[in-house]
Amino acid sequence: MNWIRKRITGIIAVAVLIYLFIPIAVIMVLSFNKPAGKYNLSWNEFSLDAWTNLCGVPGVCTSFVTSIEIGIFSTICATILGTMISFALVRYRFRGRSTTNLLIFLPMATPEVVMGASLLALFLNLRFPLGQGTVIIAHIMFIISFVVVTVKARLQGMDPRLEEAARDLYAGPRAVFRYVTFPLVLPGILGAALLGFSLSFDDFIISFFNAGTLVTFPIYIWGAAQRGIPVQVNALATIVFIVALAIVLGGQFVSYRRRKALSAS
């Protein structure tokens, strides 16, 4: 009894982590299923069909590629714009700081359905044709704030003495930026980009409002949910999950090794 009481938070913590992964386990297990009817909801029979024929169902791979394209393009744009804002916020003095902060904070505090609806109202009133362009515009808009928050935290956490040391050693402003500031901020920028890509790739509500007839991967899943989601979707989601997890763990491992090397020297 005492043993349990001492470790109660640890036990709950592990239980919550397991709870977080239950649906992931369901998605993965059902990717090896051969559904009895059209709905892939309960276990029937082991099969590798989905994995050996990933693009076997029309539309799945096209929508998957569309989402990757949109994700890459919006992430690059939003990361550049957001990083620039972060530098301005941390390093420069300017008027209208509180308005700027509010405009960055609000998109994170607005329900997606409201952002999607208001952007659609804009496009409808301008008679702007809906499609890949409007989805990319929307994604850049909602990713910027997340990039700013992530990169700003990294910039503020930086030791200013490192840049001072470089200046003391007669490095010009460009050299300081190139050899000291940028390499130090880079992990933050890469983290922000990964976050941005995962937000874009997984976004359904805002995309659905502004996609017109374009079908992204989440929009495909939404449509398929009514008539039965093909097993291939589970296999593709499993792949995305594992790749993203590997990238994050790889990043953690690199920074862990670097810290260890630094403390050893």
Add this chain to the structure above:
Amino acid sequence: MVVVVPRGAQASPAVVAQRSSRTGYLLLFPGMAWLAVFFAIPFVTLFMTSLQKPIEGKSGKYTFGLEFGNYVTAFTEYWPLFLRSFIYAGIATLLALAIAYPLAYFIAFKAGNWRSLMLVLVIAPSFASFLLRTYAWKTILADEGIITSTLNALHLLPEGRILNTGIAVVAGLTYNFLPFMILPLYAALEKIDPRLVEAASDLYASPQTAFRKVTWPLSLPGVVAGTLLTFIPAAGDYINASLLGSTGNRMIGNAIQINFIQFRDYPTASALSFMLMAIILVLVFTYIRRAGTEDLL
């Protein structure tokens, strides 16, 4: 998804020499212009659309108007969905707080070397599709599944099932927005100096009293941030209601989506969106006031 805003890390002008020049404005301009054009201005068009009136003789076409009556019509028709959305989101937020706090506490104070790995595990589920994760709850909560049959054996389910009831919708909302609760809680707890808790117990506070008088009050900024980041998206969500609920569990997001995309009744849909945003802003500001955490913004 991940919003960890370290609070101690405010820019200290004394340390970082802030430059005042055109460069600052040039760095700000493109991104802020993007947000102004595609985030702020759309609210103006949304408001104007909500006041449009139908063109006579042409169904589905609308023109400029000042039909404030659209709001009355929309509210009279959809107020139960507003109410339901805020109740579901409120319950889900409280459940998420209860589930997230012990985990965040453990990661902040007891995880040691496992800390960063555990944080990765918290965000990792978000890498698998939101829609598929929600859909997976259909399997987990299925009528013949373990959870439903166990609870039924104990006669705990009023409707005899979970799927297609409000319970399933709230369960889905709780699950989906849990990382938004865990991360801000962790960020707040991690900043607490453990010596403060030690000092409390040195002064003969029981672990419960030390938690109630020291840890909990110091973690309040995280509680406020976490509850907002869970409540706001949950109140606007319609994926969980669509996939896990029945027609009797529809939320306000469902009404906005259907009116905008299926019915093409733009004024009603815009009025609903505008009201949702307004109610949320009022709730958020009263809540922040009452919690005494204005500096969070």
